[in-house]
Amino acid sequence: MAKTDLFEAPDYYNIDDLLTDEQKLVRDSARAWLKKEVSPIIEEYYEKAEFPKQIIKGLGEIGAFGPYIPEEYGGAGLDQISYGLLMQELERVDSGVRSTASVQSSLVMFPIWKYGSEEQKKKFLPKLATGEFMGCFGLTEPDHGSNPGGMTTNIKDKGDHYLLNGAKMWISNAPFADVAVVWAKNEEDRIKGVLVEKGMKGFTAPEMHGKWSLRASTTGELLFDNVKIPKENILPGRDGLGAPLSCLDSARYGISWGAIGAAMDCYDSALRYSKQRMQFDKPIAAFQLTQKKLAEMITEITKAQLLAWRLGSLKNEGRATTAQVSMAKRNNIEIAMNIAREARQIHGAMGITNEYPMMRHMMNLESVVTYEGTHDIHLLITGMDITDIPAFS
Amino acid sequence: MKFLVCISKVPDTTSKIGFTDNNSKFNEAGVQFIVNPYDEWYALVRALELKEANGGSVTIITVGEQSDEPVMRKALAIGADEAVRINAKSDDSFFIAKQIAEYAKNNSFDVVLCGKETINFNSAQVPATIAELLDMPLVSLATKLDINGNTATLERDVQGGSEVVEVQTPFVLSAAKGMAEQRIPNMKGIMMARSKPLNVVEPVSVEAHTEILSYELPSGKTECKYVEADKMDELIELLHNEAKVI
Numbered sequence: 358m359a360k361t362d363l364f365e366a367p368d369y370y371n372i373d374d375l376l377t378d379e380q381k382l383v384r385d386s387a388r389a390w391l392k393k394e395v396s397p398i399i400e401e402y403y404e405k406a407e408f409p410k411q412i413i414k415g416l417g418e419i420g421a422f423g424p425y426i427p428e429e430y431g432g433a434g435l436d437q438i439s440y441g442l443l444m445q446e447l448e449r450v451d452s453g454v455r456s457t458a459s460v461q462s463s464l465v466m467f468p469i470w471k472y473g474s475e476e477q478k479k480k481f482l483p484k485l486a487t488g489e490f491m492g493c494f495g496l497t498e499p500d501h502g503s504n505p506g507g508m509t510t511n512i513k514d515k516g517d518h519y520l521l522n523g524a525k526m527w528i529s530n531a532p533f534a535d536v537a538v539v540w541a542k543n544e545e546d547r548i549k550g551v552l553v554e555k556g557m558k559g560f561t562a563p564e565m566h567g568k569w570s571l572r573a574s575t576t577g578e579l580l581f582d583n584v585k586i587p588k589e590n591i592l593p594g595r596d597g598l599g600a601p602l603s604c605l606d607s608a609r610y611g612i613s614w615g616a617i618g619a620a621m622d623c624y625d626s627a628l629r630y631s632k633q634r635m636q637f638d639k640p641i642a643a644f645q646l647t648q649k650k651l652a653e654m655i656t657e658i659t660k661a662q663l664l665a666w667r668l669g670s671l672k673n674e675g676r677a678t679t680a681q682v683s684m685a686k687r688n689n690i691e692i693a694m695n696i697a698r699e700a701r702q703i704h705g706a707m708g709i710t711n712e713y714p715m716m717r718h719m720m721n722l723e724s725v726v727t728y729e730g731t732h733d734i735h736l737l738i739t740g741m742d743i744t745d746i747p748a749f750s
Numbered sequence: 751m752k753f754l755v756c757i758s759k760v761p762d763t764t765s766k767i768g769f770t771d772n773n774s775k776f777n778e779a780g781v782q783f784i785v786n787p788y789d790e791w792y793a794l795v796r797a798l799e800l801k802e803a804n805g806g807s808v809t810i811i812t813v814g815e816q817s818d819e820p821v822m823r824k825a826l827a828i829g830a831d832e833a834v835r836i837n838a839k840s841d842d843s844f845f846i847a848k849q850i851a852e853y854a855k856n857n858s859f860d861v862v863l864c865g866k867e868t869i870n871f872n873s874a875q876v877p878a879t880i881a882e883l884l885d886m887p888l889v890s891l892a893t894k895l896d897i898n899g900n901t902a903t904l905e906r907d908v909q910g911g912s913e914v915v916e917v918q919t920p921f922v923l924s925a926a927k928g929m930a931e932q933r934i935p936n937m938k939g940i941m942m943a944r945s946k947p948l949n950v951v952e953p954v955s956v957e958a959h960t961e962i963l964s965y966e967l968p969s970g971k972t973e974c975k976y977v978e979a980d981k982m983d984e985l986i987e988l989l990h991n992e993a994k995v996i
Contacts, residue, residue: 379944382827382940383937386827386934389934390936433937
């Protein structure tokens with residue numbers, strides 16, 4: 358049901374003072390556009406398990422696709438904090454919408470920009486920035502999730518072209534993507550980036566159904582059956598597992614901001630509801646147990662905001678480490694999940710309905726805590742970083 | 751056609767309002783500022799629409815300090831061509847109108863557009879004062895604006911209906927709700943705004959006509975009393991003795 362989006366962003370520590378005027382303008386413009394165009398329809402699309410394709414053009418216009426890509430390739434040339442703020446605003450409305458933009462920006466445009474040839478950059482980036490082209494990223498396989506290095510998808514050199522075979526799973530945007538950045542092993546067991554284009558013979562991308570999470574985003578498989586890949590469709594700039602992992606670093610960084618958006622939306626709704634809902638002749642916000650929940654929520658949101666802002670500053674300086682990104686992603690999703698649940702409690706029975714966003718955020722976050730490195734893997738990355746001992750195997 | 755749009759910085763409508771210095775100054779701590787909605791949504795956007803349809807230029811002008819520049823940059827991101835900041839801080843309507851009129855006089859604009867009022871001070875004096883100082887006609891509270899050659903046709907809401915007014919350029923107008931639809935800046939606009947000129951001009955010497963001595967918040971909402979529909983005597987008694995309004 359379309360209703361007015363009353364969201365007011367909490368900023369308990371005046372973190373806005375740490376932002377530049379342009380960062381705030383980017384964020385506020387995205388917020389205003391999302392309130393007007395996406396908030397009124399998101400519940401409907403979530404329920405019918407459909408990505409609202411009509412918002413793609415608008416997402417491109419607010420800079421949701423590759424905002425940090427240089428202007429010469431159609432991007433906005435923004436900094437990493439602006440990118441984070443955009444992800445925050447998108448996920449404030451819905452993690453599925455943010456996921457679509459994350460994939461396009463960090464998993465498709467980022468590798469083409471960083472590792473692509475000049476021709477590849479010119480061919481794909483400007484169209485990806487506007488949304489004329491949509492992209493997806495194929496790393497995860499049915500049998501290789503947390504251990505992507507074990508992948509079996511492969512390319513074979515056939516002289517003037519490669520042949521691609523294998524399958525990828527849990528791929529956001531796959532069914533409607535015009536280009537897929539696919540990671541596959543060559544004969545020497547080196548992981549290479551392959552640009553697979555819609556319509557190539559032997560390439561299909563069936564949609565996966567039955568998700569209780571990220572329902573407003575489309576997920577599919579990528580199936581490659583002797584797909585003939587022109588040699589110019591290989592990313593020349595980098596190979597090895599480090600290449601896809603660097604893309605994940607960028608996406609995870611955006612997710613650490615995105616989760617704050619989901620948390621803020623739940624907190625904002627709970628705060629408003631608790632001041633209006635009367636029980637025992639007073640608003641439920643007057644009760645200590647409600648105040649405890651709300652106070653803990655705003656405390657965790659504030660800590661998450663500071664973590665993300667600092668990480669963004671480090672990224673702007675080129676100093677953020679993979680382990681630092683893992684900590685922010687892990688922490689911010691965890692607090693968002695807890696806040697969604699507590700906020701749902703404050704809304705009582707109303708909290709389980711689609712009148713309020715908590716259940717949708719809660720279900721979405723179950724994906725967010727799993728994809729781009731699971732919660733446990735991120736903990737082990739921190740563990741490895743502080744002990745120098747990997748606990749993966 | 752050259753448009754001049756007057757832009758004011760105002761607190762966001764969700765801001766918590768408070769005062770400092772013995773209630774003589776507005777407390778800006780933690781307050782988010784926006785472009786005055788009447789200036790942005792109606793005056794600026796309509797000027798942009800007319801420029802896009804018929805050509806010309808849109809200049810925005812603000813009397814304010816450097817801290818006003820973020821809202822000016824937003825107006826540029828929405829589509830204005832250039833910005834002028836008269837480098838002065840004042841809450842006095844005459845002072846502000848005089849500064850704008852001086853700039854307008856020296857740069858000959860065809861239409862000067864203002865919002866009908868700012869949402870913080872609501873004095874609604876600036877548009878009329880600019881018109882008087884420029885010796886131009888004023889169309890106040892306009893809800894529609896069309897321009898054909900040198901003739902502008904405007905609509906105004908009046909009691910029970912609307913009034914259509916025709917005026918020759920140059921003129922001044924104050925814009926009310928309905929003149930245009932809000933435009934949200936897009937990324938292209940934000941990027942273009944980076945390099946658009948924002949010129950700072952020193953103010954002319956003017957003495958303010960008013961001084962704000964103090965502010966106070968409206969008293970809080972009082973309890974609502976319900977009176978049974980058939981107890982009119984009780985209602986009259988309450989209105990007379992308690993509310994003291996009749």
